[in-house]
Amino acid sequence: MIKTLGRMLSILLLSLTGCINPAPASLPATTSQTIYGSAHTPTPFQPAEAIPGSMTGESPVVAGTAEAVQAKKVEDLLKIRIVYNNIADDPRLVTDWGFGATIEYHDQIILFDTGTDGRILLQNMAVMGIDPASVQAVVLSHIHNDHTGGLSDFLAVSSQPPVYLLSAFGANFINEVRRSTAVIETTPGQVIGDGILTTGAVSGNPSEQALILRTPRGMVIVTGCAHPGIVQMVGRAVTLTGDPVHLVLGGFHLGSAGPDRITMILNEFRRLGVEKVAPSHCTGEEAIRLFADAYGEDFLPTGVGSIITIGAE
Ligand SMILES: [Zn+2]
Numbered sequence: 460m461i462k463t464l465g466r467m468l469s470i471l472l473l474s475l476t477g478c479i480n481p482a483p484a485s486l487p488a489t490t491s492q493t494i495y496g497s498a499h500t501p502t503p504f505q506p507a508e509a510i511p512g513s514m515t516g517e518s519p520v521v522a523g524t525a526e527a528v529q530a531k532k533v534e535d536l537l538k539i540r541i542v543y544n545n546i547a548d549d550p551r552l553v554t555d556w557g558f559g560a561t562i563e564y565h566d567q568i569i570l571f572d573t574g575t576d577g578r579i580l581l582q583n584m585a586v587m588g589i590d591p592a593s594v595q596a597v598v599l600s601h602i603h604n605d606h607t608g609g610l611s612d613f614l615a616v617s618s619q620p621p622v623y624l625l626s627a628f629g630a631n632f633i634n635e636v637r638r639s640t641a642v643i644e645t646t647p648g649q650v651i652g653d654g655i656l657t658t659g660a661v662s663g664n665p666s667e668q669a670l671i672l673r674t675p676r677g678m679v680i681v682t683g684c685a686h687p688g689i690v691q692m693v694g695r696a697v698t699l700t701g702d703p704v705h706l707v708l709g710g711f712h713l714g715s716a717g718p719d720r721i722t723m724i725l726n727e728f729r730r731l732g733v734e735k736v737a738p739s740h741c742t743g744e745e746a747i748r749l750f751a752d753a754y755g756e757d758f759l760p761t762g763v764g765s766i767i768t769i770g771a772e
C-alpha cells in the first residue's frame with residue numbers, strides 16, 4: 460500500500476478518545492456551548508436556485524470577509540462529524556440505528572439527516588460540542604424514520620433553519636415540517652451553500668438525495684442509505700459536476716448484497732474514480748469488510764462520533 464502521508468490532501472480520521480462515560484442518561488444543556496463563537500446568529504440560507512449541468516457559478520451564500528474565508532481554507536477546509544450511527548466509535552456517544560452528520564464547510568454548518576430519536580441526536584451533538592442553534596440548514600436524504608425521526612426535536616431547539624428535502628417525501632411530511640420552518644424541495648444540482656449542492660432525487664424505493672461537497676481535492680459525497688443504489692447516486696454527482704470523487708461517506712445499503720454484487724460495485728467505484736470510502740450505517744458488515752480489503756488505507760472506518768477533516772495540507 461502506498462503511504463498516504465505527504466499527499467497534498469490529508470484526511471485525518473479522528474476518534475475522540477479517553478472517554479469514560481457511556482451514554483449519559485439525561486440530555487445535557489447545550490445552550491451554553493460557544494465553540495463557534497459567542498454570537499449564535501447564523502445567516503439563514505437563502506432559497507437556492509437549481510443549476511442544471513455543470514456547477515461553475517458562485518454560491519448564494521457568502522459568509523465572512525475574504526480574509527476570514529482565506530484563513531479558513533488554509534486550515535480546515537471541511538469537517539464532517541457523524542452524530543448518529545448504529546456503528547460505534549466514540550464511547551461517550553449513544554450508538555443507535557440511523558444516520559446523521561454535521562458538515563462544516565466555508566463557515567457554514569449544516570445537518571445531514573437526523574437519526575431516529577431526537578433525544579439521542581441532541582445528546583450526541585452536545586457531547587461533540589455542536590450547538591443546534593448554529594446549524595444553518597438541514598438536508599434530509601430520504602423519508603425513512605431512521606433519517607428523519609430526530610427532526611422535530613432538533614427543530615424545537617434550533618434556529619429554525621430551512622429544511623431541504625424531496626417532493627417524494629409526500630405532502631403530509633412536508634406540511635408537518637412547514638409548521639416549524641421553511642421547506643425547500645430540491646432539484647438535481649441545487650446549490651445549498653458555498654460549495655455544497657445536492658444530487659436531487661435519485662429514483663428508488665424510496666427516492667433519495669445525497670450531499671455533494673465540492674473541494675479542491677474532488678467531491679465528497681455524503682449518502683444517507685443510498686436506496687436507489689450507491690453507484691447510481693455517485694454517478695449522478697459525477698454527471699452533475701464532472702469533478703473527481705475524493706470520498707464517498709455514509710450508508711451504502713448493501714446489507715443483503717452478496718459478494719458478487721459487492722465486487723461489481725467495487726468495480727464501478729473504481730470506474731467512477733472513487734478515491735476513498737467511509738461506508739457505515741446500512742452498508743452491512745460483509746460489504747464494509749470487502750470495501751476495507753479493497754481500499755486499504757483509503758478505507759476510513761467510521762461510526763458515531765467520528766470526525767473526518769479534509770484540509771489543504
Ligand atoms: Zn432508508
Ligand SMILES: [Zn+2]
Binds near residue numbers: 558683684
Ligand atoms: Zn437508513
